[in-house]
Amino acid sequence: MENQFLGYDELAAAQAQPEVTVNAAIDTVAAALCGEVEIPVASDANVAIGSARWRHATIAVTDDDVLLTAARDVIYPDVDTLFGGPSRMVFLFRNATAFDLTVKRTGGTGVVVPAGEQRQLRHNGTDIELAPGGAGGASDATILVLQVTAISGAVTSGTSKAYVRAPRAFTIGDIKASLFTESSSGDVEIDVKKNGVTLIAGSPLVNIPNGEKSSLAGDEWNFDDAQLDIADDDELTVDVVSPGTGAQGLTVVLIGYPPPP
Numbered sequence: 001m002e003n004q005f006l007g008y009d010e011l012a013a014a015q016a017q018p019e020v021t022v023n024a025a026i027d028t029v030a031a032a033l034c035g036e037v038e039i040p041v042a043s044d045a046n047v048a049i050g051s052a053r054w055r056h057a058t059i060a061v062t063d064d065d066v067l068l069t070a071a072r073d074v075i076y077p078d079v080d081t082l083f084g085g086p087s088r089m090v091f092l093f094r095n096a097t098a099f100d101l102t103v104k105r106t107g108g109t110g111v112v113v114p115a116g117e118q119r120q121l122r123h124n125g126t127d128i129e130l131a132p133g134g135a136g137g138a139s140d141a142t143i144l145v146l147q148v149t150a151i152s153g154a155v156t157s158g159t160s161k162a163y164v165r166a167p168r169a170f171t172i173g174d175i176k177a178s179l180f181t182e183s184s185s186g187d188v189e190i191d192v193k194k195n196g197v198t199l200i201a202g203s204p205l206v207n208i209p210n211g212e213k214s215s216l217a218g219d220e221w222n223f224d225d226a227q228l229d230i231a232d233d234d235e236l237t238v239d240v241v242s243p244g245t246g247a248q249g250l251t252v253v254l255i256g257y258p259p260p261p
Contacts, residue, residue, distance in 0.1 A: 032089070035058070036058035037059055039059065039061050040063070040064065040065075043067055044067050046075060047072060048075045054076060055089070056091065057091055058093075059092070063096070066098070071100040075105070090121070091122075092121075093120075094113075095116065095118065097115060103119075105127045108128065110128045114258075143254070144167075144236065146252045148190075149249060155247040161240050162237065166231065166234040167232075171228050171256055172227075172229075172255075172256045175192055176255070177251070177252050178213055178215065179214075179250055183246060184210070187242060187244060188240070188242060189204070189207045193237050194227055194230060195235050197227060198227070200223065204218075208244075
């Protein structure tokens, strides 16, 4: 008899050599908890995960021979029909190819995993969906460091004191500012803009209090929700609205995550 959730053989009554079945079941459970399987692309076509390889915590599709020429589907098996279910496997899918891959059940919509990225996915019984929190972890974060002044450079007010173009599309998640030498009088206030439009809603702006080196010690500020989505090649700039007194070495870090699929 097969286990309805992971499809491994279960012990029969008075079974001879029970250790064989038990060890195989342990291997299957271990793979589902922490195992990884790599599925190499065999041709320029859709990829089938198959009736055994789906039982891994991480599934990676690779294309070392560079066979793909376009985006493809990765077909997840109908495990509920195969083994009785319900199987609601959560797994990490890693796309190690040069093209987007859609992980799905046959006839489903599935989830697009961009080239070179990974997503936490879940089988919901009829299709593949994004698992809670699965839109991208730390490994998918976009971190942009803008050095506004040299480490011993004085912080002065002005617009576009630092500049970068977005290397890819992402959703802004946080802004952190820091000083090498704190202000002796007055807060340091900065504004971050996308294509000339501020990311901050109203007042206060991102701020570093007098006598402090980090914006984590500053007053709470809020994003303008309408400006959170950053497109590939958007212009991102830093304005110094208030320089404080004697502050040096201003750095601004933008932290973003993959946009919702």
